[in-house]
Amino acid sequence: MMIRKISLGGLIVGLLFACDNNSKKIEQTDEKGLFVNALIETKPVQSSKDQDAADDPAIWVNRESPSESKIIGTNKKAGLAVYNLKGERIQFLPVGNVNNVDIRYDLSFKDTVVDYAVASNRSGNFVTICTIESGSGMLENAIGDTIFPEITEVYGICLYVSPKDNKHYMFINGKEGEVEQYLLTLNGQFQINGEKVRAFQINSQPEGMVADDSLGLLYIGEENKGIWKYGAEPDDQHKSFIKQSGASNSDIEFDIEGITLYYGQEESGYLIASSQGNNRFVVFTRKDNKYLGYFGIAKGDIDGVEETDGIDVCHLALGDLFPKGIFVAQDGFNYDGEDKKNQNFKFVPWQNIAHLFDPALIIND
Ligand code: CA
Ligand code: CA
Ligand code: CA
Ligand code: CA
Ligand code: CA
Numbered sequence: 001m002m003i004r005k006i007s008l009g010g011l012i013v014g015l016l017f018a019c020d021n022n023s024k025k026i027e028q029t030d031e032k033g034l035f036v037n038a039l040i041e042t043k044p045v046q047s048s049k050d051q052d053a054a055d056d057p058a059i060w061v062n063r064e065s066p067s068e069s070k071i072i073g074t075n076k077k078a079g080l081a082v083y084n085l086k087g088e089r090i091q092f093l094p095v096g097n098v099n100n101v102d103i104r105y106d107l108s109f110k111d112t113v114v115d116y117a118v119a120s121n122r123s124g125n126f127v128t129i130c131t132i133e134s135g136s137g138m139l140e141n142a143i144g145d146t147i148f149p150e151i152t153e154v155y156g157i158c159l160y161v162s163p164k165d166n167k168h169y170m171f172i173n174g175k176e177g178e179v180e181q182y183l184l185t186l187n188g189q190f191q192i193n194g195e196k197v198r199a200f201q202i203n204s205q206p207e208g209m210v211a212d213d214s215l216g217l218l219y220i221g222e223e224n225k226g227i228w229k230y231g232a233e234p235d236d237q238h239k240s241f242i243k244q245s246g247a248s249n250s251d252i253e254f255d256i257e258g259i260t261l262y263y264g265q266e267e268s269g270y271l272i273a274s275s276q277g278n279n280r281f282v283v284f285t286r287k288d289n290k291y292l293g294y295f296g297i298a299k300g301d302i303d304g305v306e307e308t309d310g311i312d313v314c315h316l317a318l319g320d321l322f323p324k325g326i327f328v329a330q331d332g333f334n335y336d337g338e339d340k341k342n343q344n345f346k347f348v349p350w351q352n353i354a355h356l357f358d359p360a361l362i363i364n365d
Contacts, residue, residue: 037300056310067319096123253277
C-alpha cells in the first residue's frame with residue numbers, strides 16, 4: 001500500500017479570484033506538500049485575452065536525438081502548435097479549432113513509415129491528421145479522405161496500436177457520449193485514411209482518453225462520473241469502472257479531464273488523470289488501477305498549474321532537461337508574476353513527481 005510521504009495540513013495559500021458564476025477558483029496555486037514545480041513553460045498560446053484556448057498536449061519522442069523531442073499542443077481557438085523542450089514554439093499550423101491531440105509512431109505502407117498526429121477538429125467536426133517529420137518533429141497535413149465521425153460534436157481523441165497485429169486505431173468521442181473506433185491506414189501518397197470498425201455510447205459527456213498499447217486497453221474519462229476501462233480491440237467487449245476514480249474519492253473534484261499512461265516494465269506504470277476541479281492529478285497503478293494518491297504543480301520560479309485540461313507523460317530520457325522523463329500539463333491560468341497571460345503548457349521532470357510518493361513511483365533508467 002502506497003502512502004503519502006507528506007500529509008497535507010489543509011494549508012492552501014492561494015490567491016482567490018471571484019469568477020463570473022460566483023464560485024471561487026484558485027488561479028494561483030502556492031501549496032506545500034504533494035506539489036512539484038514546473039521546470040519549463042511554453043510560450044502562451046495566441047488567443048484573445050482570457051480565452052480558454054490551450055487544451056491538450058502530446059509528446060513526440062525524437063528517437064534519434066531525444067533532446068530534440070517535441071510537444072504538440074492544441075489551441076482550440078486556432079490550430080496546432082509544436083514546441084521544443086525549452087518551450088519555444090517552432091511551428092503553428094492554423095488548422096482550426098482542434099480540441100485534443102495524440103500521436104503514434106511507425107504507421108507503414110510498403111517501404112514507407114511515418115509518425116503522425118491526429119486531432120479532433122471542431123471547426124468542421126472532422127479529424128485533422130498530420131505526419132510528423134522524423135528529424136524536426138514538424139507537422140505536415142496528411143489527410144486522405146477526411147474522416148467525418150457520426151458524432152454531434154467531436155471532443156476527445158486518442159490512438160491505439162494493437163499488440164496483437166500492430167494495426168493502428170483511432171478512438172474519437174463526442175459531447176453526447178458517442179465513441180467511435182477507426183482503423184487507420186497509410187497509402188503511397190503519405191495520406192492516412194480511416195475506416196470505422198466500432199461505435200458505442202457512454203452515459204454522459206466524456207473527453208480524455210488514452211489507450212494502453214501493450215495491455216490492449218482503452219480508458220475513457222466521463223467528466224462527471226470517473227474513468228472507464230474498455231477492451232481496445234474492436235471485438236473486445238470488456239467494460240469496467242475504475243474504483244476510486246469518481247465521487248467516492250475525496251481527492252477528486254470533477255471534471256475528470258486529461259488521461260495519460262506512464263509505461264514501466266511489463267505491466268508496471270501508472271494511469272494519471274487531471275482532476276480539474278481541485279487542480280490535482282490523480283495516480284493509479286497501470287496493472288490493476290489501484291489508487292495511489294495525487295500531486296499538483298505549485299508556484300516556483302514558474303507559476304503553478306490550475307484547472308488543467310489535457311496532460312501527457314513520457315518515461316523516456318529526453319536529454320539534459322528531462323533525463324528521467326517528462327510530465328506535461330495544460331495550465332488554465334498562466335501568470336508571469338502578477339501579469340495574467342494567455343494559457344500555456346507546463347513541463348515537469350518526472351523524477352520530481354516520482355519522489356513525492358513513498359515508496360517513490362518508478363523512474364525508468
Ligand atoms: Ca479549459
Ligand atoms: Ca493528448
Ligand atoms: Ca472537458
Ligand atoms: Ca498557472
Ligand atoms: Ca507563466
